[in-house]
Amino acid sequence: MPITLSELLRRVDPKTEERVEGARRRANTTVRNLLRDRTRLSFSFEDEGQRRVRQVSVTLDPGRPHNLQDIEFDDDILVLLELSKVRTLLEAGALRWSNYQSVNQMLAANESIQMQPLDGALFEHHQERFKELLQVLDTRDPLQKILHLEHDILGEYSYGTNFYGEEVGEVFIYWGIIGLVSDLLGVNVEDLTIVVLAHELAHAYTHQGFEIDGTQWESKRFKSVDKSVKEGLAQYFTHLFLTSKQDSFPDAFDAFEKLREKQAACYSTPALFIQFISGRLRAPESAVESGC
Ligand SMILES: [Zn+2]
Incomplete structure (x- = not known):
C-alpha cells in the first residue's frame, strides 16, 4: 500500500527536532558572521543617523505537509x-x-x-x-523523488516587501524532512542541519543584506531571478562556509557533497560560482540553464 509523505514524517524520531535545534544553536552565530564577512552584506545599515536593521529569524517546523501531504511513495520506502x-x-x-x-x-x-x-x-x-x-x-533511490518534489525542501527562505516598503524575510528549517533525508543519505542529522542553515541564511543575506551604499535586492526582482542564480549563490556561500569552518563542523562538508549529488543540477552550477568569485555578486539575474 502506498505511503504518504505526511505519514513518513510522522514516523521520524521525535528526538530529531531537539537535535536539529541543538545544531542550529551551535552554528547560528558562526554561519551569520562568516556570511556577513564574505558577502560583505550586512543586516544593519546606518542611514543618515538612523539605523536600518533586519532581523532574520530561524523557525523549526516538521516539514511542508501543506501542499505535499498527499504525495505518495511506493510501499518499499519503509x-x-x-x-x-x-x-x-x-x-x-x-x-x-x-x-x-x-x-x-x-x-x-x-x-x-x-x-x-x-x-x-x-x-x-x-x-x-x-x-x-x-x-x-x-x-530505487527514494531520495531522488523527495529532493525533486520542489527546490529547498529541507528548509525555506520566505521573503517579500512589507507594508513600509522594506525587504523582509525569515528562514524555516524542516526538521522532519531533515530526519528523513539524513537517514537516506547516511549522514548525521546535525551535519545536514548545518548545511541547510547555511544555505537558507545565504539566501537571506544575498536578498536582504545591505550593500555598502544601503541598497538591497528588491523582493520583486529577487523573485523573478532564475533559480539557478539564487541557488548558485546560496550554494557558493554554503560551500565557502563549510570549507572555512571544517575544524568546527568536520563532517558537514561531506553531508553537503552527498546531498548535492542527489539534487537538481542548479545546486551545482559551477559557472555561477566563478562569476561570484570574480566579484559580480548582484550582476547576473538570468543565467545559464536553470536545471531546477
Ligand atoms: Zn535554496
Whole structure:
C-alpha cells in the first residue's frame, strides 16, 4: 500500500527536532558572521543617523505537509529507509566479507581466542546479498523523488516587501524532512542541519543584506531571478562556509557533497560560482540553464 509523505514524517524520531535545534544553536552565530564577512552584506545599515536593521529569524517546523501531504511513495520506502540506515554495513560487507570468513575459520585452528567459529554455511551467501541490497538501494533511490518534489525542501527562505516598503524575510528549517533525508543519505542529522542553515541564511543575506551604499535586492526582482542564480549563490556561500569552518563542523562538508549529488543540477552550477568569485555578486539575474 502506498505511503504518504505526511505519514513518513510522522514516523521520524521525535528526538530529531531537539537535535536539529541543538545544531542550529551551535552554528547560528558562526554561519551569520562568516556570511556577513564574505558577502560583505550586512543586516544593519546606518542611514543618515538612523539605523536600518533586519532581523532574520530561524523557525523549526516538521516539514511542508501543506501542499505535499498527499504525495505518495511506493510501499518499499519503509524497507529502503531501514536499508539506508545500514548502508555503511552493507558497503563494508560487500567489500570485506571474505576477510571476515577467513577470521571465522581462524577461530577453529587457533585456541588463543577462546571462541568457537560459526557455521560458515550460515553466511556464505552474505556477500552476494549485500551487493544485491546495495543495488536495490541505488536503483530505487527514494531520495531522488523527495529532493525533486520542489527546490529547498529541507528548509525555506520566505521573503517579500512589507507594508513600509522594506525587504523582509525569515528562514524555516524542516526538521522532519531533515530526519528523513539524513537517514537516506547516511549522514548525521546535525551535519545536514548545518548545511541547510547555511544555505537558507545565504539566501537571506544575498536578498536582504545591505550593500555598502544601503541598497538591497528588491523582493520583486529577487523573485523573478532564475533559480539557478539564487541557488548558485546560496550554494557558493554554503560551500565557502563549510570549507572555512571544517575544524568546527568536520563532517558537514561531506553531508553537503552527498546531498548535492542527489539534487537538481542548479545546486551545482559551477559557472555561477566563478562569476561570484570574480566579484559580480548582484550582476547576473538570468543565467545559464536553470536545471531546477
Ligand atoms: Zn535554496
